[in-house]
Amino acid sequence: MDFSLTDEERAIRDTARQFITREVMPLEQEALLRERRHEPGLDRSELRELQQKAKKFGFWGLSTPEEYGGMDLPAVLQSLIWTEVGRTFVQFKFGGEADNILYYANEQQKQEFLIPTIEGDRISCFAITEPGAGSDAANIKLSARQDGDDWILNGEKTFITNGNDADFVIVVAVTDKEKGVRGGGTTAFLVDREMGWRSEFIQTMGEGGPASLIFDDVRVPARNILGEIGQGFELGMKWIGKGRYLIPSNALGIAERSLGMAIEYANTxxxxxxxxxxxxxxxxxxADSEVELEAARWLILRAAWTVDQGEDPRHASSMAKLYGAQMVNNVVDRVMQIHGGMGYTRELPIERWYRQVRLMRIYEGTDEMQRLIISRDLLRGYTKIGGHLA
Ligand SMILES: Cc1cc2nc3c(=O)[nH]c(=O)nc-3n(C[C@H](O)[C@H](O)[C@H](O)COP(=O)(O)OP(=O)(O)OC[C@H]3O[C@@H](n4cnc5c(N)ncnc54)[C@H](O)[C@@H]3O)c2cc1C
Structure with a gap:
């Protein structure tokens, strides 16, 4: 059994670390000050500038296929890079990326939505959650009614990341009540903001904030259907599935950096x-933090490896998401404790991490939903205890 990184993995990971350390971390103090004034830590043009700089280092489109100018990296490498990004609290991500389900777009939609998103010219958001349907995503009600060649959308989505800034939304709507959400009764639409949906900012304990999206007789042409009619819920689950190993990868970076700070503080x-x-x-x-961090690392890398094997990563990703999100909350809490009163101040980023990481136990499937998936897989015999080694 070999737990080491290949030379290539190590080289790419180290270059990502260098970029984050040299180019992004120096912006942290300014980002903290701005966030305290309720401004974004990085504005849109600064983010794009940094992403272009990263492109020169070779980081562009980590998950984007090569035909779209991306790196198309294996999941393990993506995970390693997301861990490096997690080491800074500046809201940075490498450019050249688009939502995984935008690749279901037809040629015309690719020109209009996918490619401008990859290039950073347009910002997308993805909306499935509603006031009455979060964990129970199959309970969505936002409706799309056909009217000639158009569809009329009515309803509300909530907690939508980027919902305040996005130029367009990928929204999952009920198109056939009879069939039901799981029976092919939903469809995904690509809806420009100019088509008439509006967003309302939601205050949260984190920086930035998601939005509610309101659809009031929003008319959408049939050419804006993403994928097939009836495929909406399936696409939604694919979108959510992608983040389940990347969120804890990011958490790992936060845990590593903050634990490093705690060790330094404990030594001085x-x-x-x-x-x-x-x-x-x-x-x-x-000691407890290090053990949990290491345990999370291997759950996360195993989930990413499962993706690279072309196998269904759901079980492994749920374990990584559940444990990784809990681990980072435990670690940041201890890091704050070790720093005493200083940890609680806004002079250090610990209180910011403390607020930020709490979300990881909630979005893209709560702890409880991950437990539901893991236990159901075992109870129904979809997965064996011991996974690959069973
Ligand atoms: C900052 C932020 C950003 C988000 N971004 C997006 C986005 O971009 N797009 C999007 O579509 N959504 C987004 N979400 C929504 C997020 O995915 C949901 O909040 C999450 O799925 C939980 O749904 P809920 O909030 O309705 O909680 P609920 O489903 O109402 O759950 C409440 C509590 O009950 C528990 N629970 C529910 N059912 C069960 C059960 N059967 N057994 C045991 N416990 C149960 C839950 O785990 C939770 O603890 C975001 C949320 C936040 C806070």
Whole structure:
């Protein structure tokens, strides 16, 4: 059994680390100040500029097929890079990416939506959640009624990331009530903001904020249907599935960086005439964090590896998402404890991480939903205890 990285994996991971350290981390103090003024840490043009710089380092379109100018990296490498990105709290991501389900677009839609999104000229958002349908996504009600060559959309989506900034939304709507959501009764639409949906900012404990999207008789031409009529829910689940190993990969970077800060603090801060790191209480917090971090790492890499094997990653990804999200919450909490009062201040980014990582246990499938998937797979015999090694 070989747990080491290949030379290529190590080289790409190290270059990503260098880029984040040299180009993004120096922006952290300014980003913190701006966020305190309720401004974005990086504005759209600054993000694009950084992404273009990263492109020169070779980082462009981590998951994007080569025919669209991307790197088309294996999932393991994507995971390693997302971990590096997680090490900074500046809201940065490498450019050249588009939602995985936009590749279901036809040729004309690719020109209109996919390629401008990859190029960074347009911003997308994805909307399935509604006020009455979160974990129970099959309960969505936003309706699309056919009217000649058009469809008329009515209803509300909520908690939509990028919903305030997006130029267009990929929205899943009920097109056939009789068939039901799981029976082919939903369809995904590509809807430009100019077509008439509006967004309302939602205040959260995190930076930025998602939005509610309101559709009030929004007329959408049939040429804006993404994929097939009836394929909406299936596409929605594909969109959600992608993030299930990338979110915890990001969490790993946050845990690594913040634990590093705690170790440094434990080695310098003195109380009662000695370093706090000489106390067993502090040592145990560091030890527990390291163990959980390492356990999460292998669950995450195994999930990514499962993707690369072309196998169904659902079970492995759910374990990675559940454990990775809990791990980072535990670690950041301990990191704050080790920093004492300083950890609670806004002089350090720990309180920011504390607020940020809480979301990881909620979005793209709550802890409870991951547990539901994992246990159901076992109870129904879809997966064996021990997975690949069983
Ligand atoms: C900041 C943010 C960004 C988001 N971005 C997007 C986005 O871009 N697009 C999008 O479509 N959605 C997005 N979401 C929505 C997110 O995916 C949902 O919030 C999430 O799926 C949970 O749904 P809910 O909030 O309705 O909670 P609910 O489904 O109402 O659940 C409430 C609680 O009950 C638990 N629960 C529910 N059912 C069960 C059960 N059967 N057994 C045990 N426990 C259960 C849940 O785990 C949770 O703890 C975002 C949410 C947030 C907060």
């Amino acid at each position: 801060r003195e109380t009662f005439g000695r370093k706090i790191g000489e106390n067993q209480a502090i040592q145990w917090m560091i």
